Amino acid sequence: MNNNTGNTLEERLLHPRRSLGDRYRTQAERFLSSGNEADAVWGEQMASKAVLHDFTNPKNWKTLVKSRIALGDEPGVSSALKDLFSVLGRDPALTDLLEDVDMLLHGASILSESLRIDPLDPDEWWGxxxxxxxxxxxxxxxxxxxxxxxxxxxxxxxxxxxxxxxxxxxxxxxxxxxxxxxxxxxxxxxxxxxxxxxxxxxxxxxxxxxxxxxxxxxxxxxxxxxxxxxxDGSEELPWKKPPIESRAEFLEGMRLLAGVEAIPSPDHVEKIGVTDSIKALIEADRLNEAFFLARRRAAEGDPEAEQLMNEISEGLQ
Known part of the structure; x- marks a missing residue:
């Protein structure tokens, strides 16, 4: 298997976060092992930090749920599971497991079953x-x-x-x-x-x-x-970069893929203006859609859309 994916900037930057996640989880486990309620509070805080720094390690999630069960924090257990299911794409097959369940009794088993169905570990998932x-x-x-x-x-x-x-x-x-x-x-x-x-x-x-x-x-x-x-020296017709119409079509396709809600119809966009449509998407925190719409308009020569695109890019970085 090709290991090039482990050499991306993103992967390299995640290594220190994984190390911190392991460190916080180890501290959490030490606090929880004492059986002292005051230590359990510290254990929960360390476990939360472990998940924050590395959400890809199932051990961090298990320690977090364990700590909240130790504190008798049923809403906290439910919140942790909902957060995990958000990481897993809010799969209805998983979220349905949370309906009418005593989280203190069954939270740990729901977590284990969820990770069995949809493992965070890529090797387990591939298997x-x-x-x-x-x-x-x-x-x-x-x-x-x-x-x-x-x-x-x-x-x-x-x-x-x-x-x-x-x-x-x-x-x-x-x-x-x-x-x-x-x-x-x-x-x-x-x-x-x-x-x-x-x-x-x-x-x-x-x-x-x-x-x-x-x-x-x-x-x-x-x-x-x-x-x-x-x-150079070839008898083939020279390649030319795609025309504006092709770029606009590509960017519009990406905008549609980015949409998570119903979007204004073309007639409605025409009436309120594209710039206002971009701003409306920004205000609705639909930045990905706003980005592709602004890029499309910028490619078509709209200077105000280009300025908005640059502002959106900064927000997405």
């Missing part, structure tokens, strides 16, 4: 029966507005790509990127796959998005240089 079919169905149906859920399922999709599911990766990566548009490394990877497959317009769209998201990134410019060098 499930038909993990790919389940993954692709979930990406199309679950809620990934929680950045942690987006990261978790992005890693699973990377695992699928490493094992040869390239077509599936191309189809589903954009769904996750619509909710996490500033991930320039993922856009770059998507662009390279399209380029290798000869889909030059699609590659350009991805590289363009990567470079807009992260100014030091020069993937779009390098791509144009590679294409130019390849065409």
């Amino acid at each position: 499930l029966e038909n993990p790919i079919d389940s993954l692709l169905n979930k990406i199309k149906s679950l809620d990934f507005t929680d950045p942690r859920a987006n990261l978790l399922f992005s890693r699973r999709l990377e695992r699928a790509l490493d094992n040869g599911f390239e077509d599936e990766y191309l189809e589903h990566a954009t769904i996750l990127l619509a909710q996490r548009p500033m991930n320039h490394e993922a856009w770059t990877k998507l662009g390279r796959i399209h380029e290798r497959r000869g889909s030059m317009d699609e590659a350009w769209h991805c590289y363009d998005q990567a470079q807009v998201c992260y100014q030091p990134c020069e993937e779009r410019d390098r791509f144009i240089e590679r294409i130019g060098a390849k065409m």
Whole structure:
């Protein structure tokens, strides 16, 4: 299996957080082992910090639920499980487990069953029966507005790509990127796959998005240089970057994928103005949709939309 995914900036930055998560969990377990109620309070605080620093370690969640059960905090146990289910994409098969249940009696077993059904550990997840079919169905149906859920399922999709599911990766990566548009490394990877497959317009769209998201990134410019060098002396017609209409269509498609609620109809947008529509999305905290709408309008030459796009980008970073 390809281990390149472990070398991304994102992965490297997460290592110190994992270490802190382990440290806080160890401290929590020490407090809880004393059996003292005052120590249990400290244990719960340390366990909460462990989950905050590393939500990918199931041990951290188990320690958090254990600490809240020790304190007799039934709402706290329920809150922890709801938070975990948010990480898992708010799967109804899991959230239904919380209905009319005594959390102090059954919270720990619900947690264990949830992690068995949908493991946080990528190796355990890959060992499930038909993990790919389940993954692709979930990406199309679950809620990934929680950045942690987006990261978790992005890693699973990377695992699928490493094992040869390239077509599936191309189809589903954009769904996750619509909710996490500033991930320039993922856009770059998507662009390279399209380029290798000869889909030059699609590659350009991805590289363009990567470079807009992260100014030091020069993937779009390098791509144009590679294409130019390849065409030198060739009898093929020179490749031209996609026209504005193509870019607008791509960005509108991404905006639709980013939508989590009903959006104004085109006629309504026409009446209130695109700029007002962008601002309305920002006020509603629908920044991903606002970003792609502003990008589309900026590509079409709207200077006010470009300014809004830059402001939204800062908020998404």
